[in-house]
Amino acid sequence: MRFAFTDDQKLFAEGLRDLLEKECTPARVRAAWDDGTGHDSTLWSHLADMGVFGMLVPESAGGLGGTEIDLVLLLEELGRAAAPGPVFETAAVVAPALGDAATVGTVALDGSPYVPHAHVASLVLVPGGIARTEGSTLTAVDSIDGGRRLFTVEGPREPFAYDEALAFDRGALAAAAYLVGVSERMIDVAAEYARQREQYGRPIGVNQAVKHLLADALLKVEFAKPAVYRAAWSVAADEPTRARDVSIAKAFASDAAYRSSRSAMQVHGAIGYTWEADLQLWMKKAWALQRAWGDATFHRRRVAEAVL
Amino acid sequence: MDLRYTPEQEAFRAEARAWLEANVPAEPLPSFDTEVGFARHREWERTLWDGRWSAVSWPEEYGGRGADYLHWLIFEEEYYRAGAPGRVNQNGIFLLGPTIMEVGTEEQKARFLPTMASSEIVWAQAWSEPNAGSDLAAIRSTGVLSDDGAEWVLNGQKIWASRAVWADWCFGIFRTDPEAERHRGLTFVLVPLDAPGVTVRPIAQLDGDTGFAEIFFDDVHVPVENTLGEVHQGWRVAMATAGFERGVSLRSPARFSATADRLVALWKEHADPSDTALRDAVVDVWMQAEGYKLHTYMTVTQMIEGRTIGAEASLNKIFWSEMDVRIHELALDIAGPEAERMDGPFERWVDGFLFSLSGPIYAGTNEIQRNIIADRVLQLPRGA
Numbered sequence: 085m086r087f088a089f090t091d092d093q094k095l096f097a098e099g100l101r102d103l104l105e106k107e108c109t110p111a112r113v114r115a116a117w118d119d120g121t122g123h124d125s126t127l128w129s130h131l132a133d134m135g136v137f138g139m140l141v142p143e144s145a146g147g148l149g150g151t152e153i154d155l156v157l158l159l160e161e162l163g164r165a166a167a168p169g170p171v172f173e174t175a176a177v178v179a180p181a182l183g184d185a186a187t188v189g190t191v192a193l194d195g196s197p198y199v200p201h202a203h204v205a206s207l208v209l210v211p212g213g214i215a216r217t218e219g220s221t222l223t224a225v226d227s228i229d230g231g232r233r234l235f236t237v238e239g240p241r242e243p244f245a246y247d248e249a250l251a252f253d254r255g256a257l258a259a260a261a262y263l264v265g266v267s268e269r270m271i272d273v274a275a276e277y278a279r280q281r282e283q284y285g286r287p288i289g290v291n292q293a294v295k296h297l298l299a300d301a302l303l304k305v306e307f308a309k310p311a312v313y314r315a316a317w318s319v320a321a322d323e324p325t326r327a328r329d330v331s332i333a334k335a336f337a338s339d340a341a342y343r344s345s346r347s348a349m350q351v352h353g354a355i356g357y358t359w360e361a362d363l364q365l366w367m368k369k370a371w372a373l374q375r376a377w378g379d380a381t382f383h384r385r386r387v388a389e390a391v392l
Numbered sequence: 393m394d395l396r397y398t399p400e401q402e403a404f405r406a407e408a409r410a411w412l413e414a415n416v417p418a419e420p421l422p423s424f425d426t427e428v429g430f431a432r433h434r435e436w437e438r439t440l441w442d443g444r445w446s447a448v449s450w451p452e453e454y455g456g457r458g459a460d461y462l463h464w465l466i467f468e469e470e471y472y473r474a475g476a477p478g479r480v481n482q483n484g485i486f487l488l489g490p491t492i493m494e495v496g497t498e499e500q501k502a503r504f505l506p507t508m509a510s511s512e513i514v515w516a517q518a519w520s521e522p523n524a525g526s527d528l529a530a531i532r533s534t535g536v537l538s539d540d541g542a543e544w545v546l547n548g549q550k551i552w553a554s555r556a557v558w559a560d561w562c563f564g565i566f567r568t569d570p571e572a573e574r575h576r577g578l579t580f581v582l583v584p585l586d587a588p589g590v591t592v593r594p595i596a597q598l599d600g601d602t603g604f605a606e607i608f609f610d611d612v613h614v615p616v617e618n619t620l621g622e623v624h625q626g627w628r629v630a631m632a633t634a635g636f637e638r639g640v641s642l643r644s645p646a647r648f649s650a651t652a653d654r655l656v657a658l659w660k661e662h663a664d665p666s667d668t669a670l671r672d673a674v675v676d677v678w679m680q681a682e683g684y685k686l687h688t689y690m691t692v693t694q695m696i697e698g699r700t701i702g703a704e705a706s707l708n709k710i711f712w713s714e715m716d717v718r719i720h721e722l723a724l725d726i727a728g729p730e731a732e733r734m735d736g737p738f739e740r741w742v743d744g745f746l747f748s749l750s751g752p753i754y755a756g757t758n759e760i761q762r763n764i765i766a767d768r769v770l771q772l773p774r775g776a
Contacts (some may be wrong), residue, residue, distance in 0.1 A: 088694065307680075
């Protein structure tokens with residue numbers, strides 16, 4: 085029993101954080117929103133070079149041959165940076181399903197009629213097979229998160245055998261890990277604001293009402309983390325409790341992300357309600373992903389099936 | 393990361409389980425906040441001690457097993473799975489004991505730890521005062537050195553001292569330097585409750601039992617050898633103790649997992665399965681118990697690898713106390729009209745509900761814990 089990451093795993097995550105601080109600044113995320121793609125191909129190349137998309141691909145196929153435990157901290161970092169594009173869909177779901185890290189892929193397995201990132205992906209993993217975006221009709225809908233464009237995808241399906249249940253659990257786990265990073269960043273940004281912003285001649289962060297908003301959000305995030313890490317273990321080890329453990333993680337992460345978004349916005353006051361404030365880059369990720377891959381209620385009910 | 397237990401850990405679990413199955417009383421003991429129940433719980437502690445299970449994480453020389461935190465968690469899981477009695481000397485074994493091991497002299501360790509592990513001496517905590525609750529540093533009870541420097545002369549009043557009605561000794565904090573800034577000038581002193589000048593006045597709790605008490609000190613003389621840590625450094629000693637209290641050692645996850653499992657069993661037996669709101673709420677709190685366990689295992693791994701926990705302990709305290717209330721609220725929802733009865737089939741849940749309500753208050757209210765998290769973890773500016 086050792087519930088901790090290795091130094092190598094932590095170093096890899098730190099390396100990714102360094103990269104994202106340069107290549108995934110809020111300005112870059114906004115640019116991906118503003119140009120309508122919700123994608124940053126330069127960032128994508130850096131992530132590919134680093135091996136993020138090959139983490140779950142065997143070494144024999146050009147990947148790093150790692151496990152979900154190796155990947156989960158990287159997904160958190162991607163969330164911290166609100167990295168746009170199908171980053172976790174490709175890294176956690178499509179690449180291991182195809183055994184190929186080079187394909188930009190996305191997924192339609194969570195029951196939503198909309199496929200995120202379909203315009204920048206070459207294929208969509210669908211129930212029972214794949215849909216190639218070339219040869220399909222993509223119709224855009226307007227999405228709340230500019231870094232996650234949504235489409236309906238009409239076209240032929242090709243049969244392709246893969247473990248759909250595993251793919252779903254990987255996607256839900258990845259969304260949960262990404263949401264943990266999103267949540268942490270919102271709390272950090274709000275705490276910084278509470279230190280700087282002065283009213284009544286002192287920083288607003290001295291007020292207990294403000295302190296408690298952020299403490300309550302942090303509480304949810306800090307208790308979501310071990311649930312996410314255990315879910316990564318359960319997926320990697322193919323534990324019989326895999327689905328239950330993933331659902332605990334996603335339910336906690338969804339709730340934590342929403343709580344963090346509300347606390348962070350409230351601490352910001354009116355500026356938090358503006359387009360200008362960067363906080364929206366993470367809030368809108370939270371609001372999109374808290375329901376993608378199953379919302380908290382869906383996952384609680386999946387746990388209930390296992391427990392009650 | 394490896395979340396499997398080693399064969400050695402599994403063997404330890406099996407040993408604990410077998411011993412508990414053979415020794416846990418078949419019938420639940422009366423509450424340790426009654427005179428009879430207190431005595432019965434002290435006997436149970438003696439049984440634990442005889443089996444060398446009373447203080448598993450302590451070094452062997454003081455009656456423990458030298459178990460690391462992981463083994464301790466395993467033991468706790470088995471303990472609560474077996475439905476074993478509450479720990480009447482938890483203030484001693486889980487709070488004061490680790491503090492003595494950290495700051496006590498070798499003589500103090502030899503003098504106090506073995507009788508603590510056996511519960512020959514049961515300890516009460518004497519910190520709060522009528523005007524020093526959340527603001528603990530406002531303590532006014534005084535300790536003055538006798539002319540020959542051999543004794544403390546203690547005066548003042550303590551309150552909310554758990555187990556003090558039938559306990560043997562207490563550990564208190566007294567103002568020994570009235571000139572110093574308020575966090576300084578306090579000294580941590582160990583006091584026998586049968587010393588001349590000590591008066592213990594029981595206080596009935598919300599459940600009617602006298603689980604805590606006021607303690608009056610009227611020129612109580614204790615030898616200076618009873619000072620724990622350095623003179624005037626009592627605040628630092630107390631904060632070390634409080635860390636144990638809010639952290640992992642007092643509220644092990646096994647206890648809540650066992651209660652959450654009982655709630656699930658209650659739901660299966662009594663609840664309407666078509667009530668999806670209730671079903672969702674029950675599974676949610678079961679998940680919280682699981683989350684608390686996972687969080688504790690992660691913390692414990694870090695502690696074994698040499699990290700100390702600081703303000704993060706406040707997160708734990710909020711989480712388990714709110715969760716405990718929630719588990720009991722749901723049980724009473726399921727009980728329906730029976731929840732109004734103190735003697736009915738849901739008696740244990742009604743008692744448990746009342747007890748759970750103390751959780752968000754004692755060991756530092758949850759509001760104080762949120763301040764600690766905001767100030768020390770989130771680095772928000774301190775109030776004026």
